[in-house]
Amino acid sequence: MLPGEDRAARRVLLVCMAAGATTLLDQAVLNIAIPSMRHSLGAGAADVQWIVAGYSLAFGLALVPGGSLGDLHGRKRLFLAGVAVFLLAGVAAATGGGPGTVIAARLVQGAAAGLVNSQVIGTIQDVFRGVDRGRALGLYAVTSGVATALGPPLGGALVAGLGPGVGWRYCLLLSAPCAVTTLVLAARWLPPPRPTARDARLDVLGLALACGCTLTLMVPFIRTPDSGGEAALWAAGVCALACAFTAQQRLRARRGRGPLVHPALRSSKPYMLGTAVAMAQFGSSLAASLVLTVFLQDGLGLSALLTAAVALPSALAMGVSSALAWRVVRRIGPRAVSVGLTLGIFAALAGAVAALLVPDAGLPLAFAATQLLSGAAGGLAVSPNQTQVLQHAPAEAAGVGGGILQMAQRIAAAVCLSAVSAVYLHTATASPRAAYALASCVCAGLLVVALVLARLRRAATSSLASASVSEEGRPAVNLRVPGAR
Structure with missing residues (x-):
């Protein structure tokens, strides 16, 4: 059953889940159609890299501005505009x-998707509280698993059935019916725009510096620098840019004007540590998925559909465990994240051992088993x-808090995808199996970092709770239920 106190809240969640599925399906379905797209368009390697990345x-660039605009002006109009532009x-x-037309369109589409998803996180924060918020975010994470699951098989079927010449075009059109449905439901069911930020003035300079810093950080991992000097x-x-942004935010706060990043976010150790956990986990997950796909197709010679x-x-498994994660949280509290990360480490190391020891004929089945465990671990950790993390974002900064969290994950994805794929590709010529094992160990190392950060976050949260008890004589928040206030 969907969380929420009434039918209206459940309808809002359905719209949010539809938006997440629409934008994630579009990204998941394209990767498998890249070879046919490249041949059809006569695109070079750099063109393909820009189409995908x-x-x-x-x-990533649109998340923080989108969240800030939603906090200032309400979310419904921005949500509708984002879905329409995406379509x-x-x-x-x-x-x-x-290639130029496709690259430009994909850039616009990505910005629209970022605008939509920043409104989704803010809307869930606005509508749900306590246990219901945890369940709502878990179900939103389910859409990630479902979209990721459906994307490659649907893309492979379209390319195989319609031919490489036009199959990739229908892959790009696959999200259009979902976008139309989402647009219609959002117009009817989303609540009216309601600004939540106290200061109605937009921090334009802060937005510019944040976008410039994000762009400068991500581009070198998309287009590898030609030399060490360029890097x-x-x-x-x-x-x-990071120093300029930090100074500008502090100066704006001292002058009594609302900064882009709410002071409560910058000063909250649980928020910052939880964001770092999300970065390490998200980067490890995407990098492991990419390396597995490359290894199965190039190293073992499997078809796209079998991959x-x-x-x-x-x-x-991630979809199912995300839906059930709130039950685990109710039993063991914030330790559910540590349990999920520990299982993820075990799954990554098991994949490395399988790559080194299991014969070729048994590897697909062995990897399917490790992927099942990895997905279940991700569902326990992510939502x-x-x-x-988001329970430490105040109501007036719910949108920008969610935007920063997602932007940090996108940055981590760009860095980890580049670094881990480089580890695999540099050693794959000698032994693809050893290369995959090494890359899997790197991903396991990232999850170890996430586990350490998660434990530090739990300690910081406990310290805040103890301080609240000593100052007020009563606890300010129930830490065993994420999202409770």
């Missing part, structure tokens, strides 16, 4: 005649951690 780049840009990409210049640019079948248990 440009979506994530624009998505139109998808049609433009599917009908594009050259150093990019790193220096990131440091300069999708091996990855399917992970997505399905409870997300809920615990």
Whole structure:
């Protein structure tokens, strides 16, 4: 049963889940159609890289501005505008005649998806409280698993059935019916726009500096620098923009004007540590999925559809465990995140051992088993951690708090995808099995970092609770139920 006190709240959650499925399906379905798209468009390697990564780049850039605008002006109009632009840009990409048109359309589509998803997180924060919020965020995470599961098989079927010449175009159009449905339901069921930020003035300079810093950080991982000197210049640019952004935010707060990043977010150790946990877990998960796909197709010679079948248990298990994670949280509290991360470490190491020891004929089945465990682990970690992070975002900064969390995950994805795939590719020529095992160990290492950060976050949260008890004589928040206030 859907969480919520009334039918209206459940309808809002359905709209949010539809929006998440629409934007995630579009991204999941495309990867398997890239070879046919490249041949059909005559696109170069750089063009393909921008078609795939440009979506994530624009998505990440739009999250914080989208969340801030939603806090200032209400979320419904921005949600509707984002879905409409997403739909139109998808049609433009599917009908594009050259790589430039497709790249431009995908950039616009990614920005629209970021605008929509920042409103989704803020809307869930606005509508749900306590246990219901944890369950709502868990069900929103289910849409990630379902979309990820459906994307590759649907994409492979379209390319195989319609031919490589037009199959990739229908892959890009696959999300259009979902977008139309989401648009209609959102217009009817989303609550009227209601600003939540206290200061109605938009921090334009802060937005510009934040976007510039994000862009400068992500681009080198999408387009690899040609030399060490160029990489150093990019790193220096990131440091300069980050320092300028920090100084500008502090100055704006001292002048009594609302900064882009709410002071409660910057000063909250649980929020910052939880965001770091999400970054390490998300980056590890996406990097492991990419390396597995490359290894199965290039290293073992499996078809795209069989590769999708091996990855399917992970997505399905994540969907189921995300839906049930709130029950685990009610029993063991915030430790559910640590349990999920520990299982994820075990799954990654089991995959490395399988790559080294299991014969070729048994590897797909062995990997399907490790993917099942990995998906279940992700479901236990992702939505409870997300809920615990966002409970430290005040109501007037719910949108920007969720936007920062998602933007941090996108940055982590760009960094981890580049780094872990480089580890695999640099050693795959000698031994694909050893290369996959090494990459899996790197992903396990990222999850170890996430586990340490999760424990530090639990300690910080306990310290805050103890301080609240000593100052007020009573606890301010029930920490055993993420999202409770």
